[in-house]
Amino acid sequence: MSAVADLKSLSNSVCVVGADESDEIGALPHKSQLTLHLEAVRNAVSDAGLRISDVDGIFTAGQHSPALLGEALGIAPRYVDGTSVGGCSFIIMVGHAVAALHHGLCDVAVISHGESGRSGVGVSPRRDTSLTGQYEAPFGFGGAPTLFGMITTRHMHEYGTTLEQWAQVAVSTRKWAMLNPKALRREPLTVADVLASRPVVYPFNVLNICLVTDAGGAVVLTRADRARDCAKKPVYVRGVGEGTEHVMLTQMKDLTFSEATRLAGEKAFRMAGVTHRDFDHIMLYDAFTSGPPLMLESLGIAKRGEGVHFFAEGRSTPGGALPINTNGGGLSYTHSGMYGIFPIIEATRQLRGECGGRQVPNVKLSLVNGMGGMLSAAGTLVLSNER
Amino acid sequence: MEIDRPIPSPITPEAKPFWDGLREHRLLLPKCGACGHVFFYPRVLCPRCHARDVGWIQASGKGKLHAFEIAYQAFNKAWKVKPPWVLAMVELAEGPRLMTNLVNVEPDPKVIKCDMPVQIVFSKLTDEITLPLFEPTR
Incomplete structure (x- = not known):
């Protein structure tokens, strides 16, 4: 059996059966990072109609290891995964969980995220690695905006993309946030507001950059046969894909195209048996306004240089033909640092029909795509409420 | 120049020739002796052909x-x-x-x-x- 055929046999074999945030998200100086994890796990497990004692597979990335999470939850997991390739790690872990569940290495998998990204409660200080310490920090690089801006100015140079077009991404995403009671930023936003906001590092003003919040989130997965006994309508994992290209931005072959994203998307679409035209709903990791357009281009959904058109033409907004980032995204809903768990939670809720005023009508097939680092790593999911 | 920024740290052994060269106003880059690939940052094997024969050229x-x-x-x-x-x-x-x-x-x-x-x-x-x-x- 070829590897591709084998992956296809895993399509729809596992379901997302639970998904939730921590009790609160936003600015939470009274809660540690570990508390955010534990609240998220408890809430997601309850959402599934299961108990924490049912969990035997723990998947997490960030400062707390899956072993620590098992200890804090008071369980001894049969299976752990601490893959850490940036904010998309949680998306990639869905694929890893599919494999582990399929082979019986665990029966109930929890993927958990908790990060006190804004308040820094219970967080160890970060240190430069030898590579960033030698080749980036001495020039003033520090943090994602000083790196992702390079990708963005190169895209503007090669394709003529404008600051107004990037701003449209923030505006589209805010329209969704205004419909999500859990979103941090819900006031109306215009392109002019984005262009007039505080300059941080050209080409980014502060409204081109995601929020910095404290938040936890978790999803629960189990095999399809068991999923039918859970509390909510199962969401089938039809396709998964992952890829990595570089870590240091100087090593990215083409700053305007994410090879990691292309690899992840191709694998996920092939496993699911879908094309880039089949989706009714899309969740893209939006740490910066330029991220989602580049992801659409790297996934083959938009032609190169044309990803911004999806936002400028209003296709991505409420009532549009292709809703994108319906939770309000990292730009307006929440962004604790490693955002990747939240687009999975939102896609699950949309496919269950739980989204109230922001519910996308008749949604059947949802795409989740996230990046780690500076488009360095990528994870793609194809999720559906039908087999 | 006064010290107005982070000093490169930690300097790793494989990168020492790069930093030594700069002190002498020479920009040195690693070059693979097997396939000729010039690359940066310094590593002990060529990222193209994976040979261990890495030397230095002045850029x-x-x-x-x-x-x-x-x-x-x-x-x-x-x-x-x-x-x-x-x-x-x-x-x-x-x-x-x-x-x-x-x-x-x-x-x-x-x-x-x-x-x-x-x-x-x-x-x-x-x-x-x-x-x-x-x-x-x-």
Whole structure:
């Protein structure tokens, strides 16, 4: 059996059966990072109609290891995964969980995220690695905006993309946030507001950059046969894909195209048996306004240089033909640092029909795509409420 | 130059020739003895053919501005350079790209253009450390 055929046999074999945030998200100086994890796990497990004692597979990335999470939850997991390739790690872990569940290495998998990204409660200080310490920090690089801006100015140079077009991404995403009671930023936003906001590092003003919040989130997965006994309508994992290209931005072959994203998307679409035209709903990791357009281009959904058109033409907004980032995204809903768990939670809720005023009508097939680092790593999911 | 920024740290053994060269105003780049690939950052094996036969060449110090940003605030506690300043990714004539600052230029996106020709400026930070900065070619 070829590897591709084998992956296809895993399509729809596992379901997302639970998904939730921590009790609160936003600015939470009274809660540690570990508390955010534990609240998220408890809430997601309850959402599934299961108990924490049912969990035997723990998947997490960030400062707390899956072993620590098992200890804090008071369980001894049969299976752990601490893959850490940036904010998309949680998306990639869905694929890893599919494999582990399929082979019986665990029966109930929890993927958990908790990060006190804004308040820094219970967080160890970060240190430069030898590579960033030698080749980036001495020039003033520090943090994602000083790196992702390079990708963005190169895209503007090669394709003529404008600051107004990037701003449209923030505006589209805010329209969704205004419909999500859990979103941090819900006031109306215009392109002019984005262009007039505080300059941080050209080409980014502060409204081109995601929020910095404290938040936890978790999803629960189990095999399809068991999923039918859970509390909510199962969401089938039809396709998964992952890829990595570089870590240091100087090593990215083409700053305007994410090879990691292309690899992840191709694998996920092939496993699911879908094309880039089949989706009714899309969740893209939006740490910066330029991220989602580049992801659409790297996934083959938009032609190169044309990803911004999806936002400028209003296709991505409420009532549009292709809703994108319906939770309000990292730009307006929440962004604790490693955002990747939240687009999975939102896609699950949309496919269950739980989204109230922001519910996308008749949604059947949802795409989740996230990046780690500076488009360095990528994870793609194809999720559906039908087999 | 006063110490207005983080000193490169930790300097790793495989990168020592790079930092030693800069102190002597020479930009050295790793080159694979087996396949001829010139690369950066320094590693003990060639990222193209994986040979362990890595030597060093002296680069021209010329290149093009591949991408840039203009910073309006510090992003690191040790950073004391007054904003705005220019963050840059330079593509060297020999092929590799490196992160640096573009200096001796107006920090204005109307002036700074991707692919503009640039040349190295050796900027002494301490007796041990000289940084490779770049300026527009005159």
